[in-house]
Amino acid sequence: MNDQSPRLGEFDYAGDDHVLPFQVEALDARGRAVQLGPMLDKIMARHDYPEPVARLLAEAITLTVLIGTSLKFDGKFMVQTQGDGPVDLLVADFTTPDAVRAYARFDEQALAQAVAANRLEPHELLGKGILAFTIDQGEFMQRYQGIVELDGATLEEIAGAYFRQSEQIPTKVRLSVAQLYDRDEDGRPRHQWRAGGVIVQFLPDAPERMRQSDLPGGDAPDDFEPTGVEDDDAWVEAVAMVESIDADELTDPLVGSERLLFRLFHERGVRVFEPAPVLDRCTCSREKIKSVLDNFTSDEIAESTDDGVIAVTCEFCSTEYRFEPEELGQHSAESESHLH
Incomplete structure (x- = not known):
């Protein structure tokens, strides 16, 4: 009797800790989706950060693996924030083909004050500063670094702004972090961290279709109005689909990346490719x-x-x-x- 377990092409469903590339040809959109489980939980358990810090770092890790697994060469991709808030440093890096590591630095007193005052939004914890995306191809190649301002936006929004400014690629990112409470085999309470994310980019054959309205410069007047360039209809539809995702769907182990992508794009047709594993693996020695x-x-x-x-x-x-x-x-x- 043939194996009746669900399959996509010649590989199993992605499951946790695997980044799933996908393509929606009808919308000229490509992207990656991921759900992080045991890998993320190991990193969080090792450091035992306070919950607000752990949530921020989990988002940074998810963003890092979504972007880092797109590298087509041996190297490293790093996401790093530096700000004047209670959490003054987040670092997450991905080393090809599958190694992930991360840590955070925070001021205990400042964090306690933020918690007491219920100032727990990302921009309140990170403060003013920068978010840097670094690509390192090794000692014989020049490092590339793109920097965007921490301006009160979420990591999702900042990542989209980075791709728009530095790569001129329309990009939409969704990130979510959750804590799963259940019981182990002996009935004892158990706590686990989970995270999920989707990144989708508009990559039509005709580059002029990727044009977007101009962004205001740093010295633009308050009444600045961007040039009237309308977004391509295909991109508008793709963004609307991604924005319809509930945060719980990104982290729910019963949903999974394939089921989520099918819900979003089944009317247009979505093609998925072989998932890439990501591992909790430090490169120190x-x-x-x-x-x-x-x-x-x-x-x-x-x-x-x-x-x-x-x-x-x-x-x-x-x-x-x-x-x-x-x-x-x-x-x-x-x-x-x-x-x-």
């Missing part, structure tokens, strides 16, 4: 950290030594690496020169 410490001077090594060792903890995965001063290159070389 003892060798990489040692190569940095090898460039320390003797004075810097002495300042970094505590109880006879130099301890370095990775901010992403919390792994601690310990070194004795004598094993570091610069220090060893200077010591050897004194012997001779």
